[in-house]
Amino acid sequence: MKLVKSLLLVGSLLLGTAHAAPGDFLVSTDWLEKNINDPKLRLIEVSVNPGQFERGHIQGAVNFTWHTDLVDPVKRDIVSQPNFEKLLRDAGVSNDSTVVLYGDTNNWFAAWGAWVFDTYGVKNVKLLDGGRKKWEAENRPLVAVAKVPAAGNVKVQPANKALRARLADVVAVAEKKSNVALVDIRSADEYSGKVFAPAGVQELAIRAGHVPGAVNVPWGQAVAADGTFKPVEELKKIYAAVGIDGSKPVITYCRIGERSSHTWFALKKLLGYDVRNYDGSWTEYGNAVGVPINNPAGTVWGGK
Numbered sequence: 001m002k003l004v005k006s007l008l009l010v011g012s013l014l015l016g017t018a019h020a021a022p023g024d025f026l027v028s029t030d031w032l033e034k035n036i037n038d039p040k041l042r043l044i045e046v047s048v049n050p051g052q053f054e055r056g057h058i059q060g061a062v063n064f065t066w067h068t069d070l071v072d073p074v075k076r077d078i079v080s081q082p083n084f085e086k087l088l089r090d091a092g093v094s095n096d097s098t099v100v101l102y103g104d105t106n107n108w109f110a111a112w113g114a115w116v117f118d119t120y121g122v123k124n125v126k127l128l129d130g131g132r133k134k135w136e137a138e139n140r141p142l143v144a145v146a147k148v149p150a151a152g153n154v155k156v157q158p159a160n161k162a163l164r165a166r167l168a169d170v171v172a173v174a175e176k177k178s179n180v181a182l183v184d185i186r187s188a189d190e191y192s193g194k195v196f197a198p199a200g201v202q203e204l205a206i207r208a209g210h211v212p213g214a215v216n217v218p219w220g221q222a223v224a225a226d227g228t229f230k231p232v233e234e235l236k237k238i239y240a241a242v243g244i245d246g247s248k249p250v251i252t253y254c255r256i257g258e259r260s261s262h263t264w265f266a267l268k269k270l271l272g273y274d275v276r277n278y279d280g281s282w283t284e285y286g287n288a289v290g291v292p293i294n295n296p297a298g299t300v301w302g303g304k
Contacts, residue, residue: 022232025269026129027100029138036060042097042152046070046113047104047132048258056142058102058135062091062149066109066258070116078159078279084120085156092149093122102128102135106227108219112261114269115277119164121157127265130227137226163268165251165278167288173251174212174292181243181250182214185263186282190255191216193297196286203256205286209295211253215242219259222266232270239267246273253278253285 027035035041036059043061045053053063064070069087070079079087093099099117103110107127117125128135136142172178189195193209210216221238224230230238236245244250250273254260257279268275278285285291 022129022229022270025126025265026229027126028129029135029140032058032100032128032135033140038098040094040097042091042093042099042149044091044099044101044113045103045132046101046110048109049104052104052132053146054144056144057146059141059143060147061102063146064091064113066112070113078116078119078164081120081156081158084116085154088122088154088156089152092152093154094152095123095154097124097152097154099125100128101125102131104132106133106220106223106262107131108258108262111265112258112279114265115163115261115279118268119159121160122154129229133227163276165253165276167278167280167284167291169276170211170251170253170278170280170285171288171291173214176213179248181248182211183239183242183244183250183252183260183263183267184210184214184216185219185252185254185260186210186216187218188216190282193295193299196299197255197282201255203283205255205282205284207286207293207295208297208299209286209293210282211285212292212294214253214294215244217242217244217263219254219262222263229266229270235266235271239271244273246271249274249276251276251278253281255282257281 043058044064045057045061046064046066047053072080101110101113110127110131114125114127173180173182184191191210196208197204222229250267252260252263260277264275264277267273
């Protein structure tokens with residue numbers, strides 16, 4: 001039995017290696033500029049800073065506002081299946097489209113968008129490696145006037161629950177009732193409980209610290225100085241150093257689920273691991289009643 005398990009593990013790791021084909025999920029700035037007039041290319045910006053798209057965007061891009069277009073406007077949830085399908089069709093996305101997502105803030109929200117696209121089974125979706133940061137650093141052209149595309153015909157699938165972790169899934173790990181690895185991708189100060197959240201953010205939790213059992217790999221460790229993802233072999237070493245090697249399922253979390261989407265993308269798409277994103281993240285977990293918290297910094301309660 002031990003031999004069988006070992007062979008399955010090796011097979012899983014080999015599959016992970018075989019799955020890791022960054023070109024399937026990333027496009028370079030060079031590639032995008034050369035293919036920008038491809039009629040099957042649909043370019044979608046998902047930025048967080050207001051007015052970013054209107055001040056200038058990549059030619060042909062459509063703007064998705066993450067907190068109104070990609071989430072449910074009434075309940076805390078991702079956008080519904082029918083609303084997402086309408087959103088994509090209005091953006092000109094068809095079943096044979098190649099969708100490229102990009103955005104500001106190192107593609108955090110663009111990666112969140114990629115996670116939503118994956119949840120609804122949309123195929124052929126890629127990230128612009130390095131996002132706006134790299135495009136602008138290379139002085140590539142931006143335009144201020146957006147064009148309304150012809151309606152697309154994409155058909156989205158029911159939400160794939162296997163890509164999303166819920167509070168109960170995370171509590172099960174914290175209570176050692178689940179053999180799933182947790183990756184906290186926030187800063188070391190957030191992880192330790194020294195700070196409750198990055199300075200200036202509005203979404204907070206009343207408790208600081210991290211989920212017991214979670215390892216800390218800040219999202220920025222996955223990218224190079226220009227914002228592009230590091231090579232696959234380098235990513236594998238970074239996560240393997242804290243025990244994340246694809247041998248068991250993984251849950252990523254941050255504060256509201258956008259930075260963790262960036263790491264979800266790296267682990268799921270580039271390394272081929274079995275990964276769920278916990279979009280409730282610390283704003284849900286740190287406010288939940290009755291859940292265990294690890295707080296090495298000793299900041300027990302907000303405001304003290």
